[in-house]
Amino acid sequence: MKVMKFGGTSVGSEESILSLKRIVEAENDDVIVVVSALGGITDKLIETSKMAVNGNEGYVDEIEAMAQRHHNMIDAIIADKDKHDRLLAIIDGLLEQLRSIYYGVYLIRDLSEKTKAAIVSYGERLSSQIVATLIDGSRWYDSREFIKTTQKHGKHVLDSELTQRLVRETFAEIPKVSLVPGFISSDECSGETTNLGRGGSDYTAAIIAASLNAEVLEIWTDVDGFMTADPRVIHTAYTINELSYIEAMELCNFGAKVIYPPTIYPVCVKNIPIMVKNTFNPDAQGTVIKATVDNDKKPIKGISSINGTTLITVTGLSMVGVIGVNRRIFTALADNGISVFMVSQASSENSTSIGVRDEDADEAVNVLNREFAKEIQTGAMFPMHAESGLATIAIVGENMKHTPGIAGKLFGTLGRSGISVIACAQGASETNISFVVDSRFLRKSLNVIHDSFFLSEYNVLNLFICGIGTVGGNLIEQIRSQYEELKRTRRLKLNVVGISNSKRAMFSRDGIDLSSYREQLEKAEPSNVDHLRNGIIGMNIFNSVFVDCTASGEVAGLYQALLEHNVSVVAANKVAASSDYDSYLKLKETALRRGVKFLFETNVGAGLPIIGTINDLRSSGDKILKIEAVLSGTLNFIFNEISADVPFSETVRRAKEQGYSEPDPRIDLSGKDVVRKLVILAREAGYKVEQEDVEKHLFVPDEFFKGSIDDFWRNLPSLDAGFESRRKAIEADNKRWRFVAKMDRGRTSVSLEAVGSDHPFYNLEGSNNIIMLTTERYREYPMLIQGYGAGAGVTAAGVFANIMSIANI
Template identity: 80%
Template sequence: MKVLKFGGTSVGSVESILSLKAIVEKEAQEQPIIVVVSALGGITDKLIATSVLAQKGDEAWKDEFQAMVERHHKMIDTIITDPRKREQLFNIVDSLFEQLRSIYFGVYLIHDLSKKTQDAIVSYGERLSSNIVATLVQGAKWYDSREFIKTVRKNHKNTLDSELTNRLVRRTFSDLQRISLVPGFISKDRDTDEITNLGRGGSDYTAAIIAAALDADILEIWTDVDGFMTADPRVIKTAYTIKELSYIEAMELCNFGAKVVYPPTIYPVCVKNIPIRVKNTFNPDSEGSIIKQKVANNDKPIKGISSINGTTLITVAGLSMVGVIGVNRRIFTALADNGISVFMVSQASSENSTSIGVRDQDAAEAVEVLNGEFAKEIETGAMFPMHAESGLATIAVVGENMKHVPGIAGKLFGTLGRAGISMIACAQGASQTNISFVVKSEHLRKALNAIHDSFFLSEYKVLNLFVCGVGTVGGQLLEQIHDQYEELKRTKRLKLNVVGIATSKKALFNRDGIDLANYRELLADAPESNDKKLRDAIIEMNCFNSVFVDCTASKDVAEIYQPLLEHNISVIAANKIAASSSYEKYALLKETALARGVFFRYETNVGAGLPIIGTINDLRNSGDVILKIEAVLSGTLNFIFNELSADVTMSEAVHRAKEQGYSEPDPRIDLSGKDVIRKLVILAREAGYKVEKTDVEKHLFIPDEFFEGSIEEFWKNLPQLDADFETRRKQLDAEGKRWRFVATFDHGKLSVALKEVDSTHPFYNLQGSNNIVALTTERYREYPMLIQGYGAGASVTAAGVFANIMSIANI
């Protein structure tokens, strides 16, 4: 025998109630079943709201009442096809509604709504729905749960009389029908025979009571979700169904906001070791979640995460609390006597403060109660007035396996810290099945996502990317991410989620990810933006595992790195401006990233996709000392000097560099050596030296006057240099030498200059736009370390940026 309970959504529409019929009739073919149903979805709330209108003397209660009548009538007309059964059901339903109308009218006349009357009113929801379902389901017999679910009044609450109820349940179902239909939630007082109920969610409890009393094989809770989820799927898109969980884990998750099962439901069946299966009425083929005593394959450190938004933390503090016995008893007794529930407690070891978590709606009353309880101590200064902090959320990380895995709390705190989330209060029981903590509500979504991802509850690790700049490098990067997206999901379990794309004028954002197949069309219709709006939007989105990728050469964009890092957003920059700005700014960016536990990466600032900065860092981290750096760092200039020949003049070589995409749109940036100077400064800083751009000695090969005026004037005047360069080139060629524009750092001195190298020099055979770096260190004195390869080009640079992204993803 099994007990099936169907919630309000399962009887809330024609589609769902017909699905219920199919499920019940199929199950009844195999064994006797007892079906417990809730009121039609939303009806309990409507019953309560209508009673309040009546109490206020508002005539609108009649319209609300009539709407409920019409809803039930419409449901009957649609699903009950047998005219005889339909007429009988209408008689039952209309009789119930007539009783309900009389009660409402009485409330309306005397403007009084007692607890007794309210309980009677809400009972009609289940009485109506259960009669409809009993008529719909072939062969079902209706039972009145008020006759065997009995309560007793204790501490101002209706509490189940377990002994009497179990005896009556066994007697009622001694002759078990194939299908027994029972209204959930409602009950009667054993002494007064007044209608009571088991609380919101009490239909689950009704089903559990019956299952336990009759030693059912299983209790099935049919609802509108596939089962217990690892987290709230409305917040975490990657949340998935937990296949198995223990009674304790289910209880912890239910108590902390996972509204899949009403918490009291678990105890009666747990005592009898009866499993609970949670299934989806709208997806009956889904396996759902099973709750039982022992869970196999419990390999993950945590099982799930639940949360309660709208938390207020009340702190009871005072020096008089230290070592005084009974303070906490007074706190909880005072709150309990006033019906205020506390769902979390955190106390300092010094005993001078105790923080309690309550729901926002209980906060004002809780403060008043506690201030009254400790009024004398507050008056004498022995204790402080209650301090309440609202706008908070409580998160619970749940799993019985946590006690077997060391370091869970440390990993949890580290994950929150890297996400820039401060923990306001924390509590962990000795059973180690629940770690609860309080954060600001604005950080709830980010915290849940960060924890879910960090503890491998997500199927994929997610990196949320904001890409600024969609020119040659940015465009190539987005294309590479799009091309590799599925492959990375398959082989690395990694999702590169591009949540923001920006240009100098527009910005596009989507927390769920932007479709990279048509992002340019979407961007064209995006709102206007600038660097400040971009910064504010990224910070406001507050995504976990956020990475800002700068593929521009903008000074203004570089200025937003610092606030982004301060908000725990990693930065990857193809833009050289930040790392080559003042040493003070450069150092602050690196220190901020380190302090916040995020990353500031800029490998492509030097050598495009070549691993130059990473290699220098590895050498230094291993204890080596960089003594000298010699490098050809401009792919553009190397291309130009490799192109020079008897047939290709200097002006023609510069034109070719621009046409083939090696130079900046204004090639004077490359020819002025500014780009090389920036790169040299960055390398020297990475080598551990405090240097500025002004420390670099410049020996340029283009006269200063060529850098003045417009770009058009530059192109017009450039051929004036052709003859001189050709004369010098011929002489150089005769000597068996070549030009290389070399950046040098030598024991603290920096310079850039056009140098002549012969065939014995490692820079001599440097082809095309390649770069080369020679590192002389204490370990590599006699034979410097050489790093050589493509040093320019959008695809290579984009690949280097991609590699930086992956270096963060793999940590």
Template identity: 45%
Template sequence: MKVLKFGGTSVGSAESIKYVIDILQSQDKQVVVVFSALSGVTNMLVECMNHAASKNLQYKSIVEEIENRHFSIANQLINPQKVSGTLARIKQSINQLQETLEGISYIGEITPRTSDLILGYGEFISIQLLNAILSERLKEVTLVDARELIFTKPINGSENLAITETEQAIRHKLSVISGTVITSGFIATSIKGYPSTLGRGGSDHTASIIASAINAEMLEIWTDVSGIFTSDPSLTENAYPIPELSYAEALELSHFGAKVIYSPTIQPVMEKNIPVLVKNTFAADDEGTMIVEKPLVNGNVVKAISSINNICLVSLTGSGMVGVVGIASRLFRVLAKENINVILITQASSEQSICIAIDEKQGEKACEGLNAEFEFEIQLGRVKSVRVEEGFSIVAMVGEKMRHAVGVSGQAFSALGRNGINIHAIAQGSSELNVSVVVNRENCQKAVNAIHQEFFHSVNRVINLFVVGTGNVGSAFINQIMSQLGLFTSEYNIDFRIIGIANSRKMLLKPNGIKGSDWKERLMASKQSMIPDYFINEMFALNLPNSIFVDNTASEEISGLYHTILSKSISIVTCNKIAASSSYENYSGLKRIAQEKRVFFKFESNVGAGLPIIQTINNLVKTGDQIRQIEAVVSGSLNFIFNGFCDGMKFSDAVLKAKDLGYTEPNPLIDLQGIDVSRKLLILVREAGIKLEASEIAFNSYLPHALPSSYSSELFPEQMKGYDEYFEGVRERIVASDQKLRVVAQFDNGKASIALKEVDSNHPFHSLEGSDNVVSIHSKRYSSRPLVIQGAGAGADVTASGIFSDILSIINN
């Protein structure tokens, strides 16, 4: 014989009940079926009680709604010629409910017994409805009143299961019945004779008690999800069902908030070694989750992650606790007296503090009770007044294999640290089945997802990108990301999601990601104007794990937000050179905050676009090399301009072509004034471990007269023609001697400079083509022959690939 339990969502509507009928009609053995109240009805009954106790007549309309829901299902599923009898029985129960609520309204008080009586109506009415429906569709259906099966007894003011009386009643009643037996969950009778209930999760508990009493071959829990998942699917998008769990694992998960199954459900079947199968009423063919003593499928080290919200921490601290026997005993005695459930406890090894995690609603009561208990010690200064801190959640990792695995806690803590999530308390059971951490409530979902992605490698790791700047480089970057989505998902289990896109005018934010090649049109159609502070505050509010801010602009305003972004534990990847070439204090401060927050500040594309120049210098320095000299052509735009000039183009034409191809900054004066080269040299020197300010770089102007003070796209072409005559004279000289013009950035003997040089045919810089960059590094190790890095150093695609590479570097680290 099997026991099946159907929850509220399984019987919440006529359509849902049809699924239940199909499941019951497919059974080939005798079954006992336990039903809950219709979904939402128990909460409606709680509302009714509260309204009635406060003399608010609104309870009458809620009762009418309960009646209408049951009547509607009856009219849809019961033979019209027989439905009147069912409606009459439901109406009789509704009238009794109404009378009880009126009594509460008169006295303005709810007693525990009255509460149990009211709450039991949900199951009592639903079972009458379901009995009528199933009797028309199954061969033999027998309704057994759960109040004649399940008994409780009062202990310390609350009703607890009367095991002996209950088991005797179940065996006596059910042993003489054939066919399908149906009964209600949750409701019971006190051995004192009054109505009672089994409390939260009571319907599951009822089914488990019956399964244990009759030694059922299996208990099936039918709900609205396909088993117990690796995490709550409402919190974790890529959570998936677990094939098998042990009883111990299921107990731990239920204790730490898993709602599919409740703690009391496990104990009765575990004692009899009865398997529990959790299935989906609406997807009966799904395998579900089997709970047994020893699972055949071991699965991951961490089987699942669960969480509880609305937690407060209660701390008892003081040097007077050290070595004193009985402190913990007194603390727990107070909590037991106040009927306060302790979810988590941790104690300092020095014995100077005990911290417990409890429901926030019980925090004040716990504080008052403990302060009264330790009043004498508090007055003497041996113990401090009890402190209550609210606004927390518990995140628990559960798995039997954790007891044999090394580094599980460290791996989880590292994942939380990378995402800027502070841990306020830690606990691990002696069984090593779980590791629990307390985090701020607003970080609960982020913590669950961070840990889930860390341990479940079959799950795609989601990387959330917030992209500012959609010019040539920004557009190329977004297109590169979108073109590679399939590859990274299928080959590397990485799911890139562009959550936010912004340019100087518009911003677009989508928590589930912006997809499709029409992203630019959707951005420009957005009604939200770009306000940088608003954009990053929305990014902070989303609080997504593995977030990366990507700056594809040349904006000083955006770079000014870096410190705030890094302080929120969000990594930054940027081709914007302003921050890394700002004051040394700001540059080093950004690197310091990134290190403190365990995130990344990456700017490889600041120099050489996609060339691995900064990375190479970093590796040299980290391995103990000392860089003595840097000589470089690091402006792809200027190199393109002077290559074009040397090949016969007018200087002005070469400048305009470089701008049109996207090789220059949006303001090309930055390139022509040497500002861009200066920034790049400054960054290289600093990354070599040398403190340098921009003012210390000597710039030898290569132009015959000053450039315009500001950029105007209309005036710029004509302004450039003013330099053509001068450079034609230069051309005659260098052509005659087979030389090329190169803007060379140099650091040597502690001095930095930038100058336009005429290099002859045997110089390594002579052969540079197009927008190529080259960096020549002399160091302690590379003293006789330099380390040379050369390649394309400008252009939207290569710069975008450098940004993409920085993101991949963050993921790999």
């Protein structure tokens, strides 16, 4: 024999109630079916009673709407005319009673607890009669005859011993299908209608299952079972196949509304498994709750949360070492019907913080201020301090007690995401770690915990990409083409949640379709740097990375604010790392302090591993003594192309036509780009260097950098003869030109040099870059890094590599 409980959504529509019928009639065993009121009816009964007691005549229309809903349900599902008419007579009789009660409330303007209990009982009494008629051969039972309550502290609580005896007597002989209204009960002395509280239908089913030693208790609802987290917040949440009683209880107590918490205890005592199933998806595996879970390797099973938390702090020097203070706190709250779901106490005993729901906060403060009025008056204690706008989160799993470092990982993960923990609590059983955060960070907290503890199928990195030119466009295409491969081989999901250009920006928490992002961006709202900053910070999304593929100083100016909000930054943009030293250092220190990354490998050498190598050498204790480098792919191309047949002006034109130079080649010829790169390398090598400190020995006269671009192209051939004369001279000495950047123990310079065939730079081809590092360890034989150092594709690949390094944290 099994007990099956169907919730409000399972009897809320024609589709669901017919699914209930199919599920029950497919059972081979005898079953007791417990049903809730039609979905939303209990709330409607309560709302209508408030209208009546306040003299609002609109209550009459609400009653008629409820009556019509039940009539419509009967008309839709009961085809047999005799059954239809008999059922309608029963339903109309109950509805007439309900009208009379509401009318009485309306006349005398009084709504006692007794009357409230009577009113809300009609939801289950109506629905259970409908289901009993729908299922052929079923027999209806009135749960008020065997579910009995008694009064304690002004509240109706279950009389377990009497109820168990009456249940066994009632169901000594049972038909194949028994129908029972859940939730409702009666007082053991007066016989007045009472109830077991919201969610009490689950409790009714558990009481019956435990009393009759059922094989299983099935809870049929509108979800596939317990989820690892709230799927409305975390889209990657999935169904937990097995839970222990303790784990299920912890999750229920902290906001997981799958099962009414008191449901678990009666069946746990009898070791009766609970199966949670979906009425709308009956073939789904569901969740089974039992004493022990086999082959359970995950340290945590799920995450639950309670939004709308207020933390009340009871503090005072008189609390230290005084016995009975906490007893007074909890007794006072309990006597006033206030539930405390979390407690955190300092080891010094001078403060105790308690978590209550927002709606109980004012009353709790008043109760405690009254309880400790004398101590507050004498100054031995302070008035109660209440902090609202908070949320409580719990991670749950019995395996936590077998896994060292769970708490450290939890709080470290939250810290790196910029989430402050206001209070925390962990029991000695180590099955639950609870903590309080600002409610603004609830979604972010849930996502980052779900991701970091491998409850998600994939590790997620959320990307904001600014700039969709050649580098940005290439990067987006690389992400799009690698997306499925990374999911398959690395369990990594690169979720592009924001894309912007100089005019527009778009954001999507669920991710942007990269196959049509340009078309989408054209339709997006206008944007500027302030809008971009506010959009990124406002999303407050976990594991987020800002990727700057622009050359904009304004965009680089966003880095500090983003890092302060725990958004990692990956920059192809050189402005920030080469700007004034103090700003550069502040960015680096902020990233370190906030536990995020500020990466700019592609600032020098495109995709070559130059900055990373310098950092690795220094981290291992080596010291960079000297840097010599050819850092401009454009200039290297120009001086490799120049020959007797190809004059200097033509090489510059070819560099522009082939995409090696900036649209205005004077930017490359001025050496500014090389200076910025040299400054970045020197700083990463450990030296304080500004751009103004670099000695510049340029090869194009200053006047060529003035005037218009047309003037530049018109005047450029005038330099050809001079270059050709000098070229012949160095060619005669078997040398070649290289524009070399140097750093020697902090002294920096850039200049056009002629290098001989014995120099490592002599054979540098095309637009390649080369860097020679002399260190204390690599003094006799300097380290060389050489390769393709220009181009949108390799630069984008370098940016991609930086992103991937963040994913590996």
